[in-house]
Amino acid sequence: MKLKIFIGKTDEEEIIIRAREKTPLIEAIERLVSEADMDIIGYGNKEAVKLDVSEICCFSVNDGKVFAHALSGKYRLKQRLFQLEEKLPDSFIKINQSCLANIRMIERFDASFSGSLLVRFKDGSTDYVSRRQMKSVKERFGI
Amino acid sequence: MFGGFGPVIIGIIYWILSECTDNFEISGFEIFLGIASTYLLAFVQAGASVFNQIEHWPLPKSTLIHFLTLFAAYSVCYIGNTWIPFDPKVLLIFAAVFVSVYFVVWTTVYFSVRAASKKLNVRIK
Numbered sequence: 001m002k003l004k005i006f007i008g009k010t011d012e013e014e015i016i017i018r019a020r021e022k023t024p025l026i027e028a029i030e031r032l033v034s035e036a037d038m039d040i041i042g043y044g045n046k047e048a049v050k051l052d053v054s055e056i057c058c059f060s061v062n063d064g065k066v067f068a069h070a071l072s073g074k075y076r077l078k079q080r081l082f083q084l085e086e087k088l089p090d091s092f093i094k095i096n097q098s099c100l101a102n103i104r105m106i107e108r109f110d111a112s113f114s115g116s117l118l119v120r121f122k123d124g125s126t127d128y129v130s131r132r133q134m135k136s137v138k139e140r141f142g143i
Numbered sequence: 144m145f146g147g148f149g150p151v152i153i154g155i156i157y158w159i160l161s162e163c164t165d166n167f168e169i170s171g172f173e174i175f176l177g178i179a180s181t182y183l184l185a186f187v188q189a190g191a192s193v194f195n196q197i198e199h200w201p202l203p204k205s206t207l208i209h210f211l212t213l214f215a216a217y218s219v220c221y222i223g224n225t226w227i228p229f230d231p232k233v234l235l236i237f238a239a240v241f242v243s244v245y246f247v248v249w250t251t252v253y254f255s256v257r258a259a260s261k262k263l264n265v266r267i268k
Binding site for chain 1: 195252256257259262263264266
């Protein structure tokens with residue numbers, strides 16, 4: 001595969017891929033580009049921070065407020081969950097009505113004694129997979 | 144969705160009873176009460192699952208409240224429909240059967256979720 005990079009200060013930035021078929025490499029590039037294009041601003045205790053989408057474990061709703069659980073901490077967002085769902089890269093899946101999970105930040109799944117599937121994220125936070133979303137989560141992992 | 148099967152099941156039971164019993168008689172009100180009870184039980188069963196999703200409740204508390212809610216709903220419906228008589232001995236047998244079925248269902252659900260979690264963990268790696 002050939003790689004050409006043209007750097008010109010006046011050019012509009014774009015990436016063009018010519019390929020015979022969609023490969024895992026192309027999908028990975030797509031993911032990177034969509035993540036890089038996303039500006040998500042999180043609000044901590046005192047400051048507003050630009051969040052790196054790839055480091056966010058999940059977005060969840062608590063008391064009507066939307067939070068991003070990132071490796072660096074928990075941040076409040078101004079967007080609603082459905083607005084995030086529309087523009088997030090496909091590494092995010094809905095695991096229940098109030099949580100969008102980044103599948104690359106899932107540490108492991110556990111069975112909880114309440115009979116639900118528990119998701120443990122890399123930042124130590126947890127959430128559960130609702131029965132309604134169970135099928136789509138399994139399909140996403142090819143089960 | 145499964146609540147819709149309740150009236151069908153109760154209809155089949157009434158049908159079998161009418162075929163097997165010589166003088167099987169049932170009033171329109173009793174049929175209505177039976178069908179309404181199956182809907183009520185399905186409604187309570189679905190709603191009670193909320194208790195298991197309250198994260199700040201410890202597991203024994205959510206399980207106990209879930210169990211007691213279902214037990215109360217089933218007891219009221221069974222006694223109200225005279226599916227079981229209001230007799231201490233029968234109620235004791237009913238409670239024992241209920242506890243056994245609850246345990247079997249709980250264990251089945253737990254192991255099925257555990258199997259799913261194992262498969263998903265393999266895929267993550």
